[in-house]
Amino acid sequence: MPDIAPRTRTAFPLPLLYAAAFVVIGLALLVYGATTTALIPPAKVLLALTGLGLLMNGAARLGKAWAGPDFDIVFWFAAAWLVLLGLAALLAPWLPLAEERDVAATVTEPVFETPTFTGAHPLGTNGFGLDLLARSLHGARSSLLISLSAVLVGTVVGGAIGLVAGYLRKTLDRAVGLATNSLLAVPPLILLIALATVLEPSLRNVALSLALLTVPSMVRLSRATTMAYTNREFVVAARAMGAKRSRIMLRELLPNVLLPITSLAIVMISVLIVAEASLSFLGLGIQPPEPTWGNMIAEGEGRVFKEHPHIVLVPGAFLFLTVFAFNIVGEKARRRWDPRSVKL
């Protein structure tokens, strides 16, 4: 007989009141710290961070009271950021944003305006008076478009190759293995740079290069998972009943391979976002005037960053938050769908 202590319920859940107060005060501090002009920057940052901490703490308590102790506030914040960013990126051309590309249209705009989170340029402007919020959102557009399509192509191609090779084995498997090892023999960024040397830096070419980067690890995971399932009872039963090889692969193996592959794909998205940003930062990816986070950060090289840190910090924050959010979501997916740790 397990020891069950009777739960005493207070008439009024006082901790919840604290939690709600935390959320309200935290939000107030965050907004005040971000928008005030009365304080010096370090004090503003400190205030905003304190506010953020309080907000997270309060929201976590509220969430736990509402949805149970497994409630993961960071995950929900990450998911909310991704949804918001995705929507904003999708709708960027139709949102009332200032000019992000055409320097001729911004002759009269202030240059290097610092972010105030209010007014016409909430996140400030760059050296040409282009609006950083608009540029960051349009950058998110190309960054997300490139990495999502690259992951999709890489996962489909790599997953299919791995499945077929893992099921049919023999010469095909050996050839696929050698090709995979050869692709993995070149460090990822070096492969990208080598391809950038000869390819035109268009959206399509960058996405294809990144897709090529995802293929080998997808092949490995898909092949290994397929092999682990090939001798399971339901596959043997299907074979004994005379199912064709294509049917076994599509109806028996594919559903089982799909989940681990999807969780690797989510992790891969953040890897590819970083790779794309690195390439643009090096000047080998999407070229200006088309804004991307990488080439926006590259604008801050040298003296500019020293005098106007927001040129780097604004796109840097977008990049960090997005990569962080995909990592959090990916980690959660991996824990749920793939107990074996996946080595990239």
Added chain:
Amino acid sequence: MSLATVRRLALGAAELVGVLLIVSIGVFSLVVLLPGDPAVAILGPGHPPSAYAELRQELGLDDPLLTRYLHWLGGVLQGDLGRSIVPPQGEVSSRLVSALPVSAEIAVLGLLIALVIAVPLAMWSAYREGGVVDRIISAGTFGVLSVPSFLAGLLLIWLMVNSLGWFPRSEWVRLSEGDLLGNLHHAFLPALTVALVELAMFTRVLRGDLIVTLREDYILAARAKGMAPLRILVADALRPSSFSLVTLLGLSLGRLIGSTVIVEYLFSLPGMGSLVVNAASQGDYPVVQGAVLVIAFIYVVINAGIDFSYGHLDPRTRRVHA
């Protein structure tokens, strides 16, 4: 050496050669993907057609692809990686030879810094599992993993060079100039940038393994005997917990090379990274080909070495083959 070991070595070597051959084919076929005529790229526009034809003849561009590949591969095997097509058109191999030590120094120094910081952090974190320090370290390392190295480098420059003025920005001092201190002073910040991601990775992996080890009975026995926590961690727990870390060292090599490339570009160091990035932006394909080939060679050989030495480090994997 037993027969099985020899057989394993031979198979590994054969696979290694196969992979390198395929990589060399891939690297060579970059030229095929190249838009436009290399002869025009070298001479520049505005020459009579005969000049282009002559250069094409001289470079062997009119030969069939297989002949060109074999010719190129023959040169590579003799250490001749061709000449750069962008002035000054120096030999690729001599440029690589002067760039390689810089990159190697940054990478090795970065790895050392990462280890020196990660091991105590992981020990502290694992010893106080679930405590405030552990939570801060875990959250911090997870955050660091989401910072791309070029961003981390820029932030470090902002903090250490511009605001605090502790480190110089550029002007690399070569080790061969004998000024070790000056060299280290310049190399530290780039190496720290490279170290950051690795540091986070190492801390997380070592922490996980240490937590498992600390639950073992012999640790409990050591504790019961009244040994100091630090002694238990360093002398008893660290070695059996470090196998995943050793594996990770090999896996992190590719990422390390990648971040070294970016960091060199950022700090304008005269290493492989700057070489390959500048060559790539000028379309100087012979330099890119040479650099990729050399990097891939180093990468594959080190990885094979780690795979092989793993059996010597971990007795449990040895018994399987015996």
